[in-house]
Amino acid sequence: MHIARNWRVKKQRYSLHGEICHHCGAKVFPPRDICPECAKPAYDPLQLSGQGEVYSHTTVYDAPAGFQHQAPYALALVRLEEGPMLTAQLTDVDPKEVHIGMPVEMVTRKLSVEGDEGLIQYGYKFRPRMMARAA
Amino acid sequence: MRDVAIVGIGQTPVGELWDKSLRQLGHDAIRAAMADAGIEQADALFVGNMLSGELAGQEHLAALLADFLGMRGIEAAKIEAACASGAAALRVGTMAVASGMADVVIVAGVEKMTDTLPAETTAGLALAADQEYEVAEGATFLALNAMLMRRYMHEYDIPHSAFAPFPVNAHHNARGNPNAMFHMDISPARYEKAPVVAPPINVMDSSPICDGAAALVLVPARRAAEFGSGKRIVRIAASASAVDTLAVHDRGDPLFLEAAYLSSHKAYALAGVTPADIDFFELHDAFSIMSVLSLEACGFAQRGRGVDLGESGAITLSGRLPITTLGGLKARGHPVGATGVYQALEVVQQLRGDAGPNQLAHAHIGMAQNIGGSGATIVTHILIGED
Structure with missing residues (x-):
């Protein structure tokens, strides 16, 4: 992915910046210009907590270019506490131990590497929630 | 018009x-x-x-x-x-x-x-997903379908083996289609033993x-x-299309194909028919889970009950709602941008009485549904053979 394209998404990718619609109250990630719930065009910024749970998951064996050094890896649909769902890798966990409903939290990690001279992309992954481990 | x-x-x-x-x-x-x-x-x-x-x-x-x-x-x-x-x-x-x-x-x-090499083709298929919020995070098209299938099995407490009738039926029907990619039957036992490619999806859940x-x-x-050579004239009784969110994670209920519901129900209204009037259905079985979600959204089964149509034999050539009558995406093959045209063409073959050994006894109204991405674009056509 090109440099400018990465730079444009840095707030959402590094710190889960979302939006809240001041018309209907919908919480949204990633930011859009139009609320997906009420289709009205107004938004206020919302910092998401990064806490969520696994809605579903799989293991990627045939990884796309840039991800091959990580394969096999766990991929999940994560439902954030605030409501929005996103797609992310799970980290710091054996893919066999992942289950639906597992509490997870966001961490910033290396996402992909574009060869020896290309970009290294960083962004969000999710790991088992530390509090849940301690409990 | x-x-x-x-x-x-x-x-x-x-x-x-x-x-x-x-x-x-x-x-x-x-x-x-x-x-x-x-x-x-x-x-x-x-x-x-x-x-x-x-x-x-x-x-x-x-x-x-x-x-x-x-x-x-x-x-x-x-x-x-x-x-x-x-x-x-x-x-x-x-x-x-x-x-x-x-x-x-x-x-x-x-x-x-x-x-191209399989890795290049796979990367090409992923272009259908959201590049910034699905693919950049490591998702593949296969992985997205796998997560839908796992969630479906979880919510409705359905074992993986319940999906076997879909690829088994597709492979059986492809044997009667000289243009199909595969011409061998598979057994439910072979389905369950097939190598897993993205759990719970295995090779036999996946179109080639x-x-x-x-x-x-x-x-x-x-x-x-x-025009033509005196063959039965086939009328396009309905053509309808709808979109959903591009990314699976943006759907309020990822297990309901809203665009399939919208395009099929628009098509029923245009053609003046109900699901009960559809004699056969060329659906988009890119993965077994898509067959089931499509049947449910189009009104052929209650939610969570789409697999029952496989178990009961309703989807076979002699069943109540034959599907993938010439092999479907699983066994005729899924040359992606060509698939929707193959589906409509096969509906025409059935309506003309030109489906060879797979000819349905009763083929008057046929439906074809083509799905883009993991359900973001869904196009439904209903074709009727003129008397």
């Missing part, structure tokens, strides 16, 4: 066609459809294709095909809607004839996926990477008798 009829069909076999180029595939299918319709020229050519730019470095595909076919001077354009490109092109062709803006229209679907091209000739229905 004018009624539209399909008066010509043509297809290439589906498979790893290393001796055929993209343009040659398109040529072969289109020439066959033109011969079937008895035409030498057309007003317009609409080509469904997803990956010619990515995998062959060739855009401007419709102009290339028209040129290669000696049809300089006509209107031509490529239509892209991921794996729904074929049916999207059919819909554009239908609109052109229905509106009166064109009289004789060729709709083709062409895809070449086997010249392949090449192929199919084409249709569309004309105003009132002129249909002027």
